[in-house]
């Protein structure tokens with residue numbers, strides 16, 4: 330009975346339908362990266378969908394395409410069975426960063442959407458006041474954004490989106506810039522407005538990187554992969570409202586989603602790495618292989634995580650670990666992926682198991698830890714490339730920019746920077762090379778030039 334509280338409109342027609350939506354972005358070297366690949370998705374009236382995926386996977390891009398702010402490179406977006414040609418006036422967006430105009434009052438910010446719609450001034454004023462009241466900001470009509478707390482600003486963001494009576498409400502990580510309690514209040518207030526039909530919105534699509542948030546609010550969960558984004562899971566969340574985060578059913582659902590989110594990349598096709606490049610050259614020029622990205626797991630986080638798991642007897646649930654370390658899955662996964670890459674731990678069905686090498690790592694002092702990581706870095710193409718370049722240069726030094734340029738051949742500008750900074754973090758820890766943050770130089774000192782990674786030099 331309680332499950333029927335989930336809103337479903339009688340009519341089963343799609344509000345939004347994505348057919349084979351693919352999005353490519355051009356990189357500075359003119360090489361196209363495929364961000365979204367063949368996304369098919371139906372959004373039906375009555376649905377509250379949470380869209381989960383790693384950061385940088387293309388969630389915001391997908392929202393912009395759905396609301397008509399951006400066009401797909403291939404594929405079709407239908408709104409009520411008609412192709413959309415531009416910004417969709419029946420959709421509204423709430424952003425993470427509030428996106429308010431600082432020189433306008435609360436009231437004026439909320440009225441903005443109605444100005445665009447051509448609503449007459451008096452009606453506009455009336456509607457804005459109603460909404461400001463609805464979202465709990467009555468009395469603040471004439472305040473400016475800078476006079477408000479983050480939570481109040483996001484309330485204005487909601488009011489502005491709701492002012493246009495959107496049929497489709499899109500939200501891009503709307504709670505993630507707020508402190509815990511404020512976020513929690515806003516979540517349950519929005520949920521009440523929605524479940525009690527106090528807003529005319531017919532469907533909600535919320536991008537989030539919080540699995541708990543998704544399970545708490547949404548009645549359908551869609552999970553995207555990365556590089557490129559594809560829909561890797563799409564399933565209903567039928568837990569009855571009001572949802573209790575402590576109930577066994579809730580915890581089980583969160584755990585299940587965690588397993589899917591942490592498991593999808595096992596099926597990812599292997600990208601060729603430059604590690605396999607040198608042997609098979611055989612006289613002719615091989616096609617330039619693409620560099621395999623490394624996960625952004627910093628060594629301090631990695632050590633912290635392994636120590637915690639070791640304390641727990643060698644394995645623990647990823648979801649518990651994330652909660653304990655105050656990490657969202659987006660921040661936790663790069664660390665667990667790094668642990669796996671270095672053979673220090675393994676992820677199986679949502680649990681992290683420490684390996685023998687991982688246990689040894691935890692028990693050792695810092696010098697021995699460095700030695701373990703150094704050994705593992707021999708197999709990491711980006712780190713090998715850096716040590717190879719530094720050891721073959723006469724002065725054993727090179728600007729960071731040189732490496733960024735190389736990486737930009739393989740990754741987007743932001744990704745290249747992130748890849749390099751991660752590789753530097755690893756290499757410095759393992760004493761493979763030094764990095765001077767003031768001069769932005771990577772260099773080897775005397776004991777490092779005496780061939781720290783023998784086979785990486787022979788490769789060149």
Ligand code: ADP
Nearest residue numbers: 354364383384385386387388389390391741743
């Ligand atoms: P998410 O919201 O999941 O974090 P985004 O949709 O913001 O991801 O970005 C997905 C990928 O597309 C990222 O690699 C990002 O760098 C790239 N990207 C986003 N917008 C553009 C753009 N306008 N031009 C080039 N690349 C872009």
Ligand code: MG
Nearest residue numbers: 388389390501
């Ligand atoms: Mg985003």
